[in-house]
Amino acid sequence: MVNESGIGYGTIAHDGSGIGSDANAVAPLPLAGGAGGGSMETPTPSRKREGNTRQLVLDALSGVMDPEIPTLSVLDLGMITNVEVEDGTAHVRFLPTFVACPATSYIKSNIAKALMEAGFTSIQVDLETEMSWTSDRISEHGRKLLEEFGLGAPVQIDGTLNFEQIEHVACPYCGSENTELRSMFGSTLCRSIHYCMDCKQSFERFKPL
């Protein structure tokens, strides 16, 4: 069973066909953003089937969506810090966004479910505690998807967040920079409310953090 109770990790192990135990892969994911990522392990030399099995994990993760922004995957949001396949076990390190995000345990169990559906019989999802999530980890692709979804994208903060960065955002509908901050708190913890003076639309934005 997946342990969903807060910080800790869950292991799923059950019978079924899947990845052979000779499949070994240890390699870090590229960091989505620039600053604030923290250090990563260096890649170890490739072994047989590494590319395949690791790619299977990544493919599965690209289908695990944020429940509040269902077009963005956990990869787009920079919530995955490491992927390894070792002795047939898929290891994923998962970094929640906001401390009080109510979707954390839900996303974690969705990751385990997706890996199970991809054929992994032994799965371990660990919460990343060594580093902090920052909106700088959202990939370029993720930023585009946010705007397509109708949310303003966060600016790069490079470790220091100030009022200018919170206030300033381009309208996701018309691209105008002539926008105004209406509230630092929106319909979810990760959103703020803005108004576009040009196309006269209210919109929400994924907060820089």
Place this chain on the structure above:
Amino acid sequence: MSEAIKDLLYRMAEDELILGHRNSEWTGLGPILEEDIAFSSIAQDQIGHALANYTILNEQFGEPVPDVIAFSRDEKQFHCCQFVELPIGDYAFSLIRHFLFDHAETIRYEALALSSFAPLGSLAKKIKGELKYHVLHGDLWVTKLGQGTEESHARMQTALNEAFPYALGMFEPSKYDEELEREKVTIGETALQTKWLEVVTPILEKANLVLPKLSIKDRKYGGRQGYHTEYLQPLIDEMTEVYRLDPAATW
């Protein structure tokens, strides 16, 4: 050393849990929609921060799981300061309390980001970014209403006069202060209070608000030792009402 860190974690978790509960009382009742959402979001953050601190207590020190800690004790076992227990009052009082509390939290977590106790250090690095939104929100409204109309200014000054003696209770010295400082876990309560006053005073001045003159005996201490106001136990009774129906239920 572990007793000192446990005491610190309980104090922080309980301040956030109780004030988070109080702030959530604005949900559906805020004076304008944006402020309703703001107080609800701040409450959600605070309860999340309480959970994170209780989780460290559980995982590092073998204390009960967070729900059991939060929902199965009575007021004498709570370590929160009296400031967070007070009823929400009018909006001016809730706003002033939010302003004074979140600046204190920010200073506390900034110091903890450098902590020698790694689990708290890494949590603090994360939380201090989130608190930035809280303090910017508080600063904005305190300044706006302090500089606003005669009535808004008067209400804010009255709220500050009521809140301030209790706010000082956030920094009630602990018998563990020296040990925590020596072991580089965090800085002591007196040093925190000094830094806090340096931060809030200029903002209050800009808002045309004056800190009341207090004598030492006016400070509302006691919460950290389990001495609470008449308001805490009814809050706990309400907060735990559903849990107590069936403590073993799975959600």
